[in-house]
Amino acid sequence: MNFILYSDIGESAINKSLGLPEYSYYFVLKAFRTVLTELGTVTVVQHPETEVDPLFDAHRQRGEECVFLSFSPPNKTLIDLRCPTVSVFAWEYSNIPDELWDEDVRNDWRIVFGRHGKAITLSSYTARIVREAMGATFPVLAAPAPLWEQFADPRARFGARLPPSQSQLQLRGIVIDSHLLGLSADGLIAHMTFSQTTDEPEAQTMPPPAQPEAQTAPPPPQPEPEPEQMPAPPEPAAPAKTLRYRLAVTKRHLLTWYREAVRDLLPLWLARAVAVSGRSGNTLARAMLGYESNAIPPLPVALEDSPKAIEPIEEVTPTPIPPVQELEREPEATVDLSGVVYTSILSPKDGRKNWFDMVTAFCWTFREVEDATLVLKMSERDLSRYHNTLLTLLSQLAPFKCRVVTLHAYLDEAAYEELIGATSYYVNTSLCEGLCLPLMEFMCCGKPVIAPRHTAMEDYIDADAAFIIKSSLEHNVWPHDPRDLFRTLRYRLDWESICTAYSDSYRTVKQQPEKYLDMSMQAMARLESYSSRTVVKEQLRSFFQQPVEEYA
Known part of the structure; x- marks a missing residue:
């Protein structure tokens, strides 16, 4: 079997694409590529509209099977290629888009799946809603990104161990530390003033001291003027x-x-x-x-x-730059972490990540606790897009004794593993998830988590490895629908439940280390059975070996 792979974001531009909607598809492709190599030959293309069909024709002339795997949402996957095409995608809402808009038939995903004849999703939740739209017999595979083997080295160092009392991160980027900001609600409104003096400010002189008067008879008292005779105070002149x-x-x-x-x-x-x-x-x-x-x-x-x-x-430069070269331009930073460390990796522009609830619940729960730290690794290229929002939120929550550290940086492999090792718990407060790679990666390394159990997280989150946040359904819109019509459902979280998860997790690592270690073991066991290469490879092998007529 010959596999042709495509993702809209390539390796040379991944660090410049932080926070983009399809940002994580590159990492999904990268994880699947290793497994697909064991099942056949793999070719990665950059322009599928011109590269895929010639490759398909060449393989067909040699009598070889070929399939194009587009790691993209269905509405961005081509439907007019000669090569058999499969969209490998994540989806986190209660139904798939089944309406047309903007004169693009691909916005109705039923048309895309009908043309392709099959689909691969990253969770059983998504596979279930695809079958609800396409029929129970429609061939759709639920296969997570195979991550288990990728984190063997950090798992050997950090797995099934109590988190360190102190650790240090070395990275390139900008660090925003709440302990160093001098947060206060008084700083929420910044008054900007401009001096209106001349270039040479007048000297600020004191009036001369009064000279002693001669000892003479005091003058007779003068009658005070009537009120109507009082001179009106001069109006202050408007500054120029x-x-x-x-x-x-x-x-x-x-x-x-x-x-x-x-x-x-x-x-x-x-x-x-x-x-x-x-x-x-x-x-x-x-x-x-x-x-x-x-x-x-x-x-x-x-x-x-x-x-x-x-x-x-x-x-930014107009030509792609490899991540290592880009990182060399960022300032070096050292972050010292201690106590119980909670970590989350998210895009601040993505409202589904619900990071306001994460931060407010943390600062409220640990407002009197000095050794609790929340690390926010922001996946966003432009700091100005969330800097003021972050500072305003922290100022509204002040004063609090806990610590919030925000990392505005692209972490290379070494720095990312250091962050995993320094972490006590990974935190997810999303309203819906298509997969959540960072959550899975931290669990692969034995880190218990705080998370809801909904959408894609239903596949690998349970009470043995996680402090589960309560959630319930609410109405919402498809995120790429410009009409903003309420057509689907997502989840809302119980804020008090987030606070409870924080306090229970803190008490566990402090007072019940044996329970923490058991949760660490359970997290690794759950991810090994869910996302190992052996498991995913067999799922893919079985899927692609099905007779062609089943896809029609």
């Missing part, structure tokens, strides 16, 4: 708006407009050129107008900030 003030206000609003309305629409090379030219122009303007004076405070959004400022567009 200097040229510097007007330029600062103009620049501030222009930058906000550009970043919110224009920048993400530009090609990367053009956005970078605009940023560089803007920085050069501002430097010249500051020199000409005397902006280096202390009369005007620097604006936090100025383009003339140093290259290490939070402005990720400055770091």
Whole structure:
């Protein structure tokens, strides 16, 4: 069997694609590729519309079977190829899209599956809802990403062990530590003022001391004027708006407009050129107008900030750069962790991840606990997209004694394994999940978890390895449907249940180490039986050996 594989995001661009909707499909393809190599030959393509059919024709001339596996949502998978095509996808809602919009027939997934004749999903939950739409006999395979063997080395170091009391992470990126922020609700509203003095501020002088008067007879008292005769107090003169003030206000609003309305629409090379030219122009303007004076405070959004400022567009180049080269541009950082460490990896822009509930429940539960730490590894390229939201949330929750550490960095393999080793529990508070690779990866290394048991997590989450969060159904929309019509269901979480899971897990690792170790063993056993290469390979072998007529 010959397998042709495709994912919209390739290895050279993976670190630039943090937070994109199809970001995780690259890792799913990477995990499946190892298993598929044991079943046949594997070819990875970048342009399926032009590469797949020629490969298929060549294999067919040699009498060889061939199948194209598109690691993409069905609405982004081609349906007009000669080569047999299968969409390998994750889906986390109660039904598949079965309506047309935007004049694209692929938005009705029933049409896509009908053309392909088969499908591969990443969970039994998704396979079940596909059969509900396509019929009970429709050939759909539920096969998770085979991760077990991939984490053999970190599992040998961290599995079935109590978490370390102290650990240290070495990474390249930006670290936001709540203990170093000086959080306060008073800082929620930032008043920006501009000095309206001249370039040469007037000297602040004290009035001269009064001279002693000669000892003379006091003057006779004067009658006080009638109220109507009292002179009206002079109205304070409005401060003059200097040229510097007007330029600062103009620049501030222009930058906000550009970043919110224009920048993400530009090609990367053009956005970078605009940023560089803007920085050069501002430097010249500051020199000409005397902006280096202390009369005007620097604006936090100025383009003339140093290259290490939070402005990720400055770091982007128009050509793909391997992850290692990109990481070398980030500042080095060291993170010291201690106590009970909770970790979660998520995209802050993805509302399904529900990280507000995760953070608020953590800070409330451990508001008087100093040795509890929540590590948020954010999968997002642009720090400015969530930085203010994060700081506002933490300021609203302050004061609290626990610690929230946010990692804005692409972790290489070594740093990622260090994070796994430093973690006591992995936390998931998602409203729905198509698979959740990080959760599975931490469980592969023996880390118990806090998570709900719904959607894809039904396959591998149970009370033996997890503190389960209560959940219930709620109405929702398909995430890629621009009409925003309520057509499906997802889950809402019980916030108090999240707090209970935090407190129970903390008490377990502190007071019941034998129970923690048992949960660690159960987590590994569950993932070995679910996502090992042997298990997934047999599932794939059986699926592809089915007679062709069963797919029709």
